[in-house]
Amino acid sequence: MKLDKKDLLLYGVTDSHYLNGRKLCELVEEAILGGATMIQIREKEMSHEEFKQEALEVQEVCQKYHVPLLINDDVKLCKEIDADGVHIGQDDLDLKETRKLLGEDKIIGVSAHNMKEAKKAYEDGADYLGVGAIFSTQTKNDAQDVSMNTLNEICQKVDIPVVAIGGINQVNVLEFMGINLDGVAIVSSIFGSEDIQKASSLLKDKIQRIVSNKMPTCLTIAGSDSSGGAGIQADLKTMLANRVYAMSVIAALTAQNTTGVDAIYDVDASFVASQMDSVFTDIYPMAVKIGMVSQKEVILAISEKLKQYHARNIVVDPVMVATSGAKLISDEAIDTLKENLFPLATVLTPNIPEAEVLSGLKINNEKEMLEAAKYIGDHYHCAVLLKGGHQINDANDLLYKEEKYQWFKGKRINNNNTHGTGCTLSSAIASYLARGENLENAVKKAKDYISGALAAMLDLGQGQGPMDHGYVLDKKD
Ligand SMILES: Nc1ncnc2c1ncn2[C@@H]1O[C@H](COP(=O)(O)OP(=O)(O)O)[C@@H](O)[C@H]1O
Ligand SMILES: Cc1ncc(COP(=O)(O)O)c(N)n1
Ligand SMILES: [Mg+2]
Incomplete structure (x- = not known):
């Protein structure tokens, strides 16, 4: 599956801290019903077997609703379960190497924190960029801060779709007004919400208007x-x-x-x-x-x-x-x-x-x-x-x-x-x-x-x- 940039609009990224005894696939289903257009599973502290089991359950839900599923970092798992792609950070696997392993048909997203990293990811064949952290975030305490100006410049000058990530919530999402991005990647404000479906639906509505707005x-x-x-x-x-x-x-x-x-x-x-x-x-x-x-x-x-x-x-x-x-x-x-x-x-x-x-x-x-x-x-x-x-x-x-x-x-x-x-x-x-x-x-x-x-x-x-x-x-x- 190749990436359709509309799939980036509301990109839900999971975090098992928000499970509260529930299954990840249930939370993902609620997010998709609320409007999430793409899902990434991101588990930093699980064994490979556990992660695989969880990924298969989530994959079933994603396939039911025709929503692409990406795996964070784990190229091996992506191949094993035939997921739609991976998202890799700057410190993870090399992009060219990842492309060789996965082939042209898989989606590869890359994290970028500045113009240099963004340009390199574009040249090396990334399908989209995740740019952040835009706002301060509890999910990732080592996250580098990226200014709205840098985000804007990357959106203008790098010719692949861009999602913003990092601390985005129902209020600050509006700050993307006038920035030429394709979507937002969100962890806490979706999966940490009391009502995941409603939170996703509100966020989708806002980001949709921002992405399609032409009026300054x-x-x-x-x-x-x-x-x-x-x-x-x-x-x-x-x-x-x-x-x-x-x-x-x-x-x-x-x-x-x-x-x-x-x-x-x-x-x-x-x-x-x-x-x-x-x-x-x-x-x-x-x-x-x-x-x-x-x-x-x-x-x-x-x-x-x-x-x-x-x-x-x-x-x-x-x-x-x-x-x-x-x-x-x-x-x-x-x-x-x-x-x-x-x-x-x-x-x-x-x-x-x-x-x-x-x-x-x-x-x-x-x-x-x-x-x-x-x-x-x-x-x-x-x-x-x-x-x-x-x-x-x-x-x-x-x-x-x-x-x-x-x-x-x-x-x-x-x-x-x-x-x-x-x-x-x-x-x-x-x-x-x-x-x-x-x-x-x-x-x-x-x-x-x-x-x-x-x-x-x-x-x-x-x-x-x-x-x-x-x-x-x-x-x-
Ligand atoms: N008679 C005039 N002819 C052409 N431009 C003018 C004239 N008066 C003011 N401007 C211009 O209008 C703008 C406002 O300037 P100014 O009148 O100095 O500000 P203010 O209204 O704050 O006192 C400036 O661009 C100024 O050059
Ligand atoms: C309410 C209000 N605000 C500003 C000005 C200044 O006018 P000017 O632009 O001519 O300096 C004014 N006269 N009244
Ligand atoms: Mg005047």
Whole structure:
């Protein structure tokens, strides 16, 4: 039997610690009834004869439901009972040797912990890769940790199916959203469950949606702008216009229009946390933009939740003052931002006045922009996009990342309606990160988008009006 990559979707790996006096074949049957698409038996502490007896019983169940059965490590046993294949680790038998012994018709899976091992396994003829441990796991205490980035890179660059393994459960399985994998291999969250069938069914449902999803997902955590040009409203419009699915966690409400901010109503930190739980445990965002967060407790809650859910592609717009001049954050909160949120950021996007506050430097020209960006990036260990919308003549933005500078040039558009420019730019960057672009390309595309939105010359309101976020839709007329 050759491997059909659909068989990897929910790959149940057994562990006799979870038997509780029951037979392994019964547990496997429950897992298959719940939706397991492939089974591996993995017994580290059994005699060959015992293992063989158990394997034969499991094989009968697997054959009944046409589910492939693989044996962990034991090539001899695989041959003896004519199982569908083996899974081998880096320290077990050599892959080429295993292929010689088993022939082309058997499935051989290989564990990989990094790109080098993954490429070698591919070259030597592995049928699939098991990449992990992604999360910490009790099943295997010597397991090496593999980052989500490494997993993603292996999925993109190595041309054989990939399953993730290691500590995957009902909640963290959602973190694979946007990673191009073929399935998940699971021990405890299937075989250690009270109801194996139900647990398998829930996991299958989640992983199925993730594997087949084509829509990038993006979250904004920010303040509401009643006039719709900045904050949450600008973010959602921007994300839609840049073709990602947009979600929002509202961290503050403002009574605001194009002439100014009339009132601010803070949202409770615990309610911000609840919103984040609701989002992250259902539609996991592939990028997160953070805008106006005015209170210390709210910032602390946000950073805790971002860590808990291992959020990635985090764009932090350190909103301090609205374009209209109103202060949007307390001084105490600025310190909390620096300490708790900046270290989690993929990129920070201060405007010139914000960069002055964060660096303590005056910025009057492009040379001083370089100095301030470097100071902030080196200080907070993240990339910095210092926006050139204020004071300095051209609308040139500066990216400082890992000691390198890159300018994103923009012609200054003679448009006084710049309400929400910062919100819009950071949301567009998050959208392109969610779409899988690297930071440099995401900034370039976001800059093109905002230039177009300004050039559309919408003119609403009595003050500094909003941009036309939907200008890209005109092309479809
Ligand atoms: N008049 C303008 N013409 C062209 N681009 C602009 C103009 N004003 C702002 N931008 C661009 O909009 C983005 C947001 O910048 P900025 O207005 O400085 O941020 P903020 O809204 O946080 O103050 C940047 O890419 C900046 O270059
Ligand atoms: C709720 C809210 N959040 C952020 C901004 C900043 O606006 P800008 O993008 O112009 O800096 C704003 N005016 N209101
Ligand atoms: Mg602005």
